[in-house]
């Protein structure tokens with residue numbers, strides 16, 4: 001118990017607090033938030049500036065309209081009625097709210113000027129073209145930012161002069177400057193805040209993945225039959241990750257079980273001939289034996305060794321899933337293989353072969369020979385000693401049909417698909433005392449499938465079995 005706690009503590013301590021992924025995500029979040037913050041501030045300043053300027057313009061417009069009332073026309077000339085009207089505080093002194101007023105004709109002759117312009121000189125007199133009633137501009141006079149409003153003086157459609165009214169932008173500028181310096185000051189603070197928020201967010205977003213990793217680690221370390229039971233929506237990434245991992249564990253468990261079953265069965269199959277050899281040797285070595293007895297023992301050992309070689313050879317092919325069986329560049333003559341090589345092995349003349357001339361197949365002849373040997377040997381093995389086994393090859397338009405027919409013990413219907421499983425032996429064979437390892441048909445199926453063919457089993461009439469292979473035909477030009 002204490003050891004478990006100690007191990008979990010070490011495990012926790014070993015884990016970095018901020019992993020590379022968290023750092024990466026947090027950096028991206030921070031940069032995005034920070035850029036967003038800068039853009040937001042920029043537009044806020046623009047908006048505020050616009051709002052202040054709009055206020056100033058309304059003030060200027062209002063004042064210019066008031067001034068216009070005090071102007072009369074004498075044919076082509078402008079007369080300013082009562083200059084005293086313009087002696088308000090804002091036109092006499094210089095302050096942040098002052099108005100600087102100039103009224104002039106199109107020859108740039110000044111007709112009126114507010115008192116404060118005697119001190120604050122240099123406001124330029126301009127003749128400007130514009131269509132609207134008012135024109136607003138920004139000017140800089142003696143390093144002072146001004147908002148200037150121009151209004152045309154028109155009599156009977158004729159332009160006679162301009163009213164020019166300016167006011168300092170000091171209040172607008174200082175407000176904007178205030179906002180900008182506040183923003184600059186809070187920038188580092190905002191950055192730190194964004195960084196912390198991003199770190200927390202990045203860590204939180206990876207939390208479910210960490211949970212799944214923990215469970216997966218536990219599964220691989222302790223029990224492969226456990227599964228990730230983390231609650232997650234099957235549609236989202238976490239749900240799919242969970243499903244994919246569970247699927248992977250299923251396949252792993254299945255494969256591992258298969259491998260262990262395979263090695264169990266393989267050892268078991270090899271154990272029989274090895275035990276037979278051992279028993280034979282123990283018996284013969286007990287005392288001095290005759291030459292005939294020694295010969296007999298050596299023959300038994302030879303027989304058992306051949307059996308073991310056969311088993312190991314088959315197991316080697318099966319373990320690699322017969323990767324070499326599909327060499328499509330190779331071609332062999334089925335007619336030759338059956339009529340010569342297979343026929344030679346038929347010592348008891350029980351096999352009859354019927355095959356047209358010049359039948360060729362694509363693939364490795366050695367492996368296909370093993371297929372035929374397994375089917376023919378089974379047909380011989382599972383039928384009475386004198387009965388005949390027929391191998392019939394027929395041509396179809398695109399394929400070759402090979403049938404191996406016997407009159408033997410047959411295969412029960414419910415076992416016809418199972419006999420291809422590795423190490424499977426029929427329920428009726430043990431009672432008949434027929435020896436075998438349950439590997440032959442598995443090899444047959446793998447090789448035939450690799451060659452793109454198929455295999456089926458049907459009952460022979462009145463008794464026995466017919467194995468039928470259908471393989472794509474190779475037509476040589």
Ligand code: ADP
Pocket residue numbers: 374378379380382406408409410411419420424425426427428429435436437438439440441442465
């Ligand atoms: P083995 O013959 O060594 O047992 P196989 O893989 O060649 O292994 O065959 C698997 C099983 O299929 C056999 O145990 C047997 O039950 C059945 N079988 C195969 N061929 C025949 C056949 N021609 N007639 C009857 N049963 C057969």
